[in-house]
Amino acid sequence: MIKSEEKITTTQAIxxxxxxxxxxxxxxxxxxxxxxxxxxxxWITVILGGLIMIIAAIIMVKLSQQYPGKTFYQxxxxxxGxxxxxxxxxxxxxxxxTVSGFQVRSMAEVTNFFLLESTPLWAITMPFMWIGLYLVFGGINTIARMFEIIFPITLFFFILVLFMSFKLxxxxxxxxxxxxxxxxxLKGIPATILAYTGPEIMLLLVAFMQQPSKAVKVVIxxxxxxxxxxxFLVVMVIGALSIEGVVVRTWPSIDLIRSFEMSGLIFERYESILLVIWIMxxxxxxxxxxxxxxxGLAQLFRIKFNKIGFILLPIIYIIAMSSNNINELFKLGNMIGNSMWFLFLGLPLFLLLFTKLRGAKS
Amino acid sequence: MKKNISGKLALITLQVLLLPFLTGCWSSHEIEEVSLEIGIALDKGYLSSIDKEFEEQDGGYQKNNNITITFQTVNTKGIGNNSKGGGSSEQHSYLNVSETGDSTFQIVREIPLRRDHPIIGHHLKVIIISEELASNYSIKDLLDSYLRDNDIRPSCLVLISKGRASNALETNVIGEIPSFRLTKMVENGYRSNKILPAMPLAKLTGKIQSESSFLLQNVISADGEVKLTGAAVIKGKTNKVVGFLNEEELEGITWINGKVKGGVVKSSVKGQIIAYEIKSMKSKILPHINSGDITFEIKIETEGRLSENWVNRGKPSDNKFLREIEKSIEAEIKSLMENVVQKMQNDLEVDVAGFGNKLKIKHPKVWKEVKKDDWDVTFSKLPIKYNVEVTVADYGAVSSD
Structure with a gap:
């Protein structure tokens, strides 16, 4: 069903x-x-939020493992039925x-505010989306290889820059x-969930894995x-700005990086470099x-994958541009976070139990 | 074959069409065509003679003249002239521009009406607010536009000036830039304990929002010279300046909250001067609760060197004499602290030494209760005990006199 060259390794899945x-x-x-x-x-809330997400992810993986080689859509x-x-x-x-539209818009919003002040939003989003489309055409394997390049660079710089703020x-x-x-x-946990959206990709990714049995390890x-x-991020940001300060800053993490200057190193200011890497x-x-x-659309309606890509492009753009101000954008983000509870915790759990019970009957 | 050629042609056309996208920044401005602001002074509104003349000629907009802002920008023209080595080297390497109004952001945007180069804030290093302004307006409001700005970085320092703030942005030394001088001076805390840790906008946000009182470094100026002297006390409830601590009182504060990185304690033995150089210090504020009553205990341990000794026949190599010195320094540090606590509790009724914060950390439940009333008022009636331990570890290169 899925060609062997389309398969990805365990590391790539992680x-x-x-x-x-x-x-x-x-x-x-x-x-x-x-x-x-x-x-x-x-920081405790963040850990708890992560643990909840891991549990949800394991349920999704267990569900997918019941149907080897098939994605959730199938x-x-x-x-x-x-x-x-x-x-x-x-x-x-x-x-x-919605998630992809939200990502595009947040990227455009932050770039517009901190980097390219009078560049119109469409000019920032369009190249971003076109290149994205190009990568999507390459299929999951190409995407995985691309991510393998992005991953070490971004993580290294994020952590390096966070360490630099130690003086504050x-x-x-x-x-x-x-x-x-x-x-x-405990009250804060729902607020952290948006930051953890991601493991739900396992609903389809397990089908592409060379070793689906290792999927639990992957999500953990x-x-x-x-x-x-x-x-680490939350500790550094609160340690520098204090909780009273963090609450009033729209983009606290960037503010942390903007709050210090390192003289003597190649760069004195790191927010631009951080933002560029964050865009990746x-x-x-x-x-x-x-x-x-x-x-999903390709498998559901048996349309050619490449066609779907082109059809989705304007839809994502419209969703990205649908927020009239930054408050609406944040609201959209919260909506995504909230929908996680049903779509990726409740639903997979129900489906898994359903499968198990039915399996036991027959 | 034919298909191949047309394919190549399409590729070349595409490449040419893509070229315009590689031109770089859409909204860039040449650096030579903007003025980089490096320092800002906020003063009570006053109109210069030029301002008055402009107003007479109907130049102006609907405003109150509450605030005068002085922008210090780098004088790129001056630098260019200097490099030629001509007679124009007398020029200062900075330019100060003042504008009066009531909205801090509107005032910045009035500058393009008067100068060829608009002001941009990417390199703002220091904001100085005059006491006159800060005791009438909340610094939260005064600094709001700077905290909101996307160009101005939260690393920008904030100082209070007891006199005219714009005077602190003047110098008589050719080539020196007053804003840079101030930011460097604030970093001198390792040589003196009369300097507060730097307060960038990033840290100030939390202080402003927290409703607890705090200190900002005070800077005074005279004839192109500046001096860091003491600190301004900002009341947490109103975010306005309510008073000042002088240098000695500030010293007491830095002893209490343990923010000392270096400095000197001057004292006397037998009426003669001795000076103790602080090498290390540890300070602990211990809140105690006995049947609902809050008391504080300050514990200080410090180690240092005898760096100056005027005492006749005082031999530091003699342990007895050394002990005498330690006693005298202990007493001096204690009196520094008592002095400032007395001022905080009786004169100003504020807690700017972090007692409240320590109570919050050690006894969060008690803090929740006392927070309901004005902590500053509660604090001013609490008893405080002191416990200072000084160790003179060495006495430099001279062992006896």
Whole structure:
């Protein structure tokens, strides 16, 4: 069903999951989570959010492993019949389309604010989307190889730049630990979920893996890498800006990098380099969700894959441009985060139980 | 074959068509055509004679003249002249431009009406606010446009000036840029304990939002010279300047909150001067709660060197004399702290030394209760104990006199 040259290795699968997770969340996670938690214990929330995501991802993997070689779009019809299966697939396709539109717009918004002030949004988004389309045509294997290049560069620079902000770090900003008890920490978990969108790609990725049995390992490692990174990020940002400061900054992570200058090194300021690298990361997220949506439509309606790519391009653009202001964009982000609970925790769990029960009967 | 040629042609056409996309920045401005602002001084509104003349000729817009902002920009023309080595080397390497109005952002955008080069904020290093302005307006409002800006970086420092802030942006030394001088001076904390840790906009945001009182370094100026002297006290509830700490009081603060990186304690033994150089110090504020009553204990341990000794026949190689010196320095440090605590509690009724923060960290539940009332007021009635331990580790290259 899937040609052998289309198959990806375990490492490639890990890189895809990690790259999908690390995207827009990096820039806003410290603020969105502190807004809800309101204590310096956000880092605990981030860890808990990651653990929940790992559990959800394992459920998705277990479900996919029941139907080797098939993607969610194919096996959902097997489980619940053609019509319900198609309906659920379309929901998930809509989700992926929305995610890619959201990524494009956040990229454009941040680039417009910090880097290219009077360049119109369309001029920023269009080349980005065209190149994305080109990569999607290459198929999952090409995408995976591209991500293998992006992944080490971005992670290395992110962590390097975070270390540089150490001069601003004050441990008192992170204390007291659990001063208000555990309740605020738990309250913040939903806010972190948007930052963890990504493992849902496993619904289709397992079918492409050379060794599907290792898929659980993939999601665990693939989610733990971003989790460690997020904890580090949240700790550094709050340590420098304090929780009162983080809440009022629209892009706290960039502000952290803008808050210091390193004289004597090749560059004095690192926000531009960070943003450029971050765009690669967003690009990865955009491409993979674009691919997931195109693949879904192609499999569902038996249309040629390349055609679907062209049809989706304007739709994603319209979704990206549908937010009239930054508040609507953030609202869209929250919507995506909230839909995760149903689409990628509730639904796969239900399907898995359904499959198991039916299997037991027959 | 034919197909091959047309394919090549299409490829070449595509390449040519793509060329225009490679021209680079869409919205770039040449660096020679903009003015880089490096320092800003915010003062109470005053109209210069030129301003008045402009207004007489109907040049102006609907505004109150509340705030005068002085922008310091790098004088690129001056630098060009200097390199030629001509007689124009007398020129300063900076330019100050003032504009008056009521909205800080509107004021920046008035500059293009008066100068050929608009001002851009990417390289802003320091903002100085005059006491007169900061005691009438909240610094949260005064700094809002700078915190919001996408060009101005949160690494920009904030200082308060007891006199006219724009005077701190003047110098008589040719080639020196006052804004850069100020930012370098703030970094001198390793040589003196009368300098507060730098307060960039990034850190200030949290302080402004936290509703607890804090300090900003004070800078005074006279005849092109500047001096960092003491600190301005900003009340957390209003974010306005309510008073000042002088140099000695600031020293007390840095002892209490442990932000000392270096510096000197001057004291006396038998009426003669001795000076102690701080090599290391550790400070702990310990909040205690006994049946609902809050007390604080400050514990300080410091190690250093006897760097100056005027005492006749005082032999530092003698442990007894060394102990005497330590006692005297301990007493001096204690009196520095008592002095500033007395000022905080009785005169200003603020806590700017971080007592509240320590209480929050050690006893979050108690803090939640006391936070409901004005902490600054609660604090001013709390008893504080001091515990200073000085070790003179060595006495330099001279062992006896």
């Amino acid at each position: 890189v895809i999951v990690t790259n999908f997770i690390l995207a827009t969340g990096i820039l806003t996670l410290p603020r969105t989570s502190v807004e809800k938690v309101k204590t310096p214990d956000v 096996y959902s019809q097997e489980i619940l 053609i019509w319900i299966g198609r309906f659920l697939s379309i929901l998930i396709i809509c989700y992926f389309i 770090f004050e441990i008192d900003n992170l204390r007291p630990v659990l001063g208000d008890g555990i309740t605020p920490v 490692i693939g989610t733990v890498i971003p989790m460690i990174f997020y904890v 990361q967003i690009f990865a997220s955009f491409v993979i969700s674009y691919y997931a949506a195109s693949l």
